[in-house]
Structure formats: C-alpha cells, structure tokens
Amino acid sequence: MPSIDFWYEFASNYAYLAAARIEALADRAGVTVRWRPFLLGPVFAAQGLNTSPFKIYPIKGRNMIRDMERQCAAIGRPFRLPDPFPQNGLSAARIALVAIDEGWGPAFTNAVYSAEFVEGRTISDKTLLADIVTGLDRDPDAVFAAAETPDNKARLKAQTEEALRIGLFGAPTFVTEDGELFWGNDRLEQALHWARHGSLSGL
C-alpha cells in the first residue's frame, strides 16, 4: 500500500484540522500514514521568520481565526485560539515520537490538538500532558522518561533537520513516496490522490 508522510507541529492550527481528518481519508484512499512530528521554529527561522506568519502579518492572523471558526463550526466543534499563540509544542512532540512507536501516536496527537484548539489550553503544561497520557491508558511517568531521553530528544532534532532538508516551510505538509510536497490542510485530498495515482487526474 502506498504511504504518505504527514508532517505536523503541535503549534499549528491547520495541522490540527489535518490530524482530525487524515486517517479516515487515507483509509478511503488506500494509503497508509506515517505521522511525523517536527518543530516549526527552525523551519521558520530558515526563512527569516522569528514566529508564526499569523503573528507577523496580523491581518492574515485575524482572518485565520475566522476561517477556523467557520470550518470548525461546520464539523460541530468550537474553536479557541490558545493564549499565547503559537503554543510551545516541544514536550508534546517528544511524547508523540514515543507514542507513535507504541501505536498510540494519532490518538495522543488528536487529544493534544483538542485540548489546544477546542479548549484553548496550554500544551506545554506537564499536568495536561499527563492527563492526556493517562486518558490513553499509559503511565505518564514512564512515557515522560522515555520522551526526555537524550536519544529521543536527538530524534526530534533529526526529524526537524530532515524536514528542513526536504524543503518543508510550514505545517501541515504531506510528502508522497515519490517526493511530491503538498503544503496545507487544503492539500490533504490532493496529496492522498497523488500518493495513490501519481497525479491529480481524476480527482
């Protein structure tokens, strides 16, 4: 079965939408998903950006909030922008790597995103992260210990360096096995179609 790399960062509101949609759409398309958390900080820095473009261009940021409100309302979810935005997703990303290895990565990722963008909570808060891990029937002490090993920290760093190397500039990004890079939640359907058919014809 063809696969697709789903590159996401916990700070990204559009990656939240993509994470909520990707498994059902990938199933339907006959594509498997590799969940690949990374950090946007170095990716933005490589473009000369010291924070989210939604902060640097506030008029765009305000429209993003309205766009999220509209899209979330259509699927019956409230939208809350956490304060501060963007959030620090470092701890969550390290846990996500452990969770992905153990098969509960998507569930953990979607739970963090819901806390962040439905409830507006602070996702760097260890208590919140422990509650989420516990809610998924895992032991938070063991998970935190695994997440904070030098090896696991290095893994997230290497994954972020790979993101830079293959030309990522934002999140979410979908990369097919033949190297096509699709940027943005709006491109998820196209990326899955490409993964399956090698073109967008017939979409």
Place this chain on the structure above:
Amino acid sequence: MPSIDFWYEFASNYAYLAAARIEALADRAGVTVRWRPFLLGPVFAAQGLNTSPFKIYPIKGRNMIRDMERQCAAIGRPFRLPDPFPQNGLSAARIALVAIDEGWGPAFTNAVYSAEFVEGRTISDKTLLADIVTGLDRDPDAVFAAAETPDNKARLKAQTEEALRIGLFGAPTFVTEDGELFWGNDRLEQALHWARHGSLSGL
C-alpha cells in the same frame, strides 16, 4: 439570487485558477458573481511587503510553482510562470473595469490570465492587450481610451481602497453579502456555499 464579490489581481496565479472556475461553480450554487479587479501593490504595502510573498519567501514560491504545475496538469493545461513574476496588471485591470461594465469582463479576464499563465506572456504589453480585445470583437482604440480616462483610473484606485478598507490581504478573495471574507482559490467552494446558506454546514 445571492451574490459574491470576486476580488482579483491580474498578477495573481491563484486568482487565475479561481477566474477559470468561478462562473461554472457559481451557476451550480445559484450565486451571481461581481468581478472586482484591484491592485495588490497597496494591499501588500499595508502589510509591509514590497512585492509578492512568493518572492519574499522563495522556498514558498518554488512550491507554489510545483503546486500550479500539478493542478494545471490535472485540468489539461500547461503552467508557465511569466518573467518577471509578478507581472504588472495595471493596464489590464483598467481595461477589465470597462469590460465588466459592458458585459465582457469575465471573457477578457480569462483571456489575459491564459496569456500570462499558460503562454507566459507579458500582460502590460499593449500589443498583447489589443490582440485580446480584438479577439473579443471589441475595438482596442475605443477600449484603451475608455480605460485611460481620469474617471476610470480613479475608479480602480477607489476599488483598491475599498479592498484595503474591508480587510483584504491577498488575492483571490471572495466576500459574501453578509461580509464574510474567504481568502484563496481553495476557499471558492466554501465562499459560494456560505453565500447561499450563511454557513458551511452541509458542504
């Protein structure tokens, strides 16, 4: 019938895709389209940008080209980025205002976009614009004279000022009668649905 304002600038490649799609989709949605050319220069300047974000962030610009190639291939069109990019759309926008008054605005707009993004031609070239006008069975001398009157020039300026006032920050942008602003070709279907139903539910 509900209507939607379609704000476009001739320099914008994603507005080209939207212009090619909007009339058929609006017909199907039961929405009428008001074609509203404007100039992105002042809109970008208001955000501190001195040119297209695709030039300021070249990694994004390179992915945009590939994104256009993929999407255009799927509808059987080649894609060529004109040189220089972005093009100067001032003369074309002034003519478009005249053409819209006389009922040939969409045909003119789509013809200019095809010359620019299928053939890679220079759309500030008066010979090209005259050829396009002639191809639409209009007299280029009369059209150019009407386009370059002080009144018509002021009209484009006022339209661009209106774009700034209502919060546009890029092109294409779709604005519904109740003031919802949808940015980007990817939002065309949502904008039409909202224009008809006042929400995205059921889309």
